[in-house]
Amino acid sequence: MESQSAHQQLIELVRQAKRIVALTGAGVSAESGIPTFRDAMDGHWSKYKPEQLATPQAFEADPARVSRWYDERRLAALGCEPNPGHYALAELERIKRAQGGSVTILTQNVDQLHQRAGSQEVIELHGSIIRWRCTRTGETQDHVEREPLAQDYPIKSPNGGLWRPDVVWFGETLPTRALASADLACQKMDLYLAIGTSGVVYPATGFIQFALDRDIPSVEINPQETPISEAFFARVREASGVYLPALVKALL
Ligand code: BV8
Numbered sequence: 246m247e248s249q250s251a252h253q254q255l256i257e258l259v260r261q262a263k264r265i266v267a268l269t270g271a272g273v274s275a276e277s278g279i280p281t282f283r284d285a286m287d288g289h290w291s292k293y294k295p296e297q298l299a300t301p302q303a304f305e306a307d308p309a310r311v312s313r314w315y316d317e318r319r320l321a322a323l324g325c326e327p328n329p330g331h332y333a334l335a336e337l338e339r340i341k342r343a344q345g346g347s348v349t350i351l352t353q354n355v356d357q358l359h360q361r362a363g364s365q366e367v368i369e370l371h372g373s374i375i376r377w378r379c380t381r382t383g384e385t386q387d388h389v390e391r392e393p394l395a396q397d398y399p400i401k402s403p404n405g406g407l408w409r410p411d412v413v414w415f416g417e418t419l420p421t422r423a424l425a426s427a428d429l430a431c432q433k434m435d436l437y438l439a440i441g442t443s444g445v446v447y448p449a450t451g452f453i454q455f456a457l458d459r460d461i462p463s464v465e466i467n468p469q470e471t472p473i474s475e476a477f478f479a480r481v482r483e484a485s486g487v488y489l490p491a492l493v494k495a496l497l
Contacts, residue, residue: 251479252481254479255464255479255481255492256492256495256496258436258462258464258479259337259436259492259496260496261435262341262346262435262436263341263344263345263346263347263435264341264346264347264349264430264433264434264435264436265337265341265346265347265348265349265434265435265436265437265438266348266349266351266430266431266434266436266437266438266452267334267348267349267350267351267437267438267439267440268351268352268353268437268438268439268440268442268449268450268452268453269334269350269351269352269353269354269359269440269441269442270282270352270353270354270439270440270441270442270443270444270449271283271353271354271441271442272440272441272442272443272467272468272484272485273328273330273331273334273352273354273358273359273440273441273485273486274325274328274331274354274356274358274441275441275484275486276328276329276330276484276485276486277325277326277327277328277331277356277358278321278325279321279322279325279356279358281441281443282295282443283295283443296415298310298311298314299412299414299415300414300415300416301414301416301417302416303414304409304414308398308399308407308409309397309398309399310398311409312394312395312398312399312400312407312408312409312410313398315374315409315410315412316393316394316395316398318355318374319374319375319388319394319410320391320392320393322355322356322357322358322374322375323375323389323391324391325356325358326358326361327358327359327361327362328358328486329486329487329489329490330440330441330484330485330486330487330488330489330490331358331359331361331362331364332362332363332490333489333490333492333493334348334350334359334362334364334440334489335359335362335363335364336493337489337492337493337496338364338365338366339363340493340496340497347366347430348364348366349366349368349426349427349430349434350364350366350367350368351368351370351427351430351449351452352367352368352369352370352371353370353371353442353446353449354371355369355371355372355373355374355375355410355412356373356374356375357369357373357375366430368423368426368427368430369420369423370413370419370420370423370424370427370449371412371413371419371449372410372411372412372413372420373410373411373412374410374411374412375387375388375389376388376410376411377394377400377408377409377410377411378408378409378410378411379402379404379406379407379408380402380406380407380408380409381402381404381405381406381407382402382404382406384402384404385411386408394408419448419449424448427452428455431452431455431456432455434455434456434461435461435462436461436462436463436464437452437453437455437456437461437462437463437464438463438464438465438466439453439463439464439465439466439467439473439477440465440466440467440485440489441466441467441485442467442471443467443469443471443472444465444471444472444473444474445471445472450473453473453476453477456478457476462478462479463476463477463478463479464477464478464479464480464481465477465479465480465481466481466483466485466488466489467480467481467482467485468482468483468484469482470482
């Protein structure tokens, strides 16, 4: 936030709001120890770009490599805990629900940490790496076991297909129901937050347009500037795991 008075202004915006929509990205999970998407390629994955592996073409070309990458990320997510930023958003939802309002989280994250922190209204725009899907039948299974899904990859499904992570890859369309629910929430909202996202992935980053078109206040919470920072009504240059708990505490 540019200044203390702007911080007070934001507290009042959140206090007055009845229907809040929060778009969250990998930055919200950073303080849980999950590398952000653009930094995700550490170790032996550093020779790839995530956009190269998170595509149907990459899975087609090398299903073993892509399945292994996702299973490692699944295990990493299961080994992490929600951080104070996740818990603060769940608390904010409880506060707003008690007042007859709502907090709808549109998450680009696939780690399910919002749900594990207690948030109820979470729309997974890009799916989940905890859930895997058969490429032939579309059957899905949740995998919360803390060991690798297989010794050898790719993982054959019993119906002659392969198991793939139930995530939205680049070039794949987002789940229709998720998009419809997100649109509905954005049409009813009176405050839009974009937290921990670099604002480069579509259509997720496009939801701010609902706020701009309806002249609804929009706030970006991110220690760094992003390509869409200027579009927001206000900007908070702080980590979500630090700022969100302070914001929610100020409401009580
Ligand atoms: C689609 C799942 C129809 C897999 C992901 C219009 C214009 C241009 C391009 C397109 C367009 N429409 C479609 C496209 C193509 C593409 C796209 O957007 N490309 C981009 C790269 C230009 N979109 C698609 O393909 C989408 N499908 O639209 O279908 C179609 C298809 C083709 C062409 C036209 C139409 C599907 C997109 C979904 C891809 N799947 N994830 C997986 O996770 O492996 S996206 C991936 O990026 C993750 O979900 C990730 O969450 C998401 C966005 O990244 P961020 O979350 O923002 O993370 P990032 O690391 O980038 O940034 C972290 C931020 O956190 C930073 O700003 C940092 O400063 C901040 N931060 C760090 N620490 C903290 C913090 N903030 C707060 N607190 C902290 N402590």
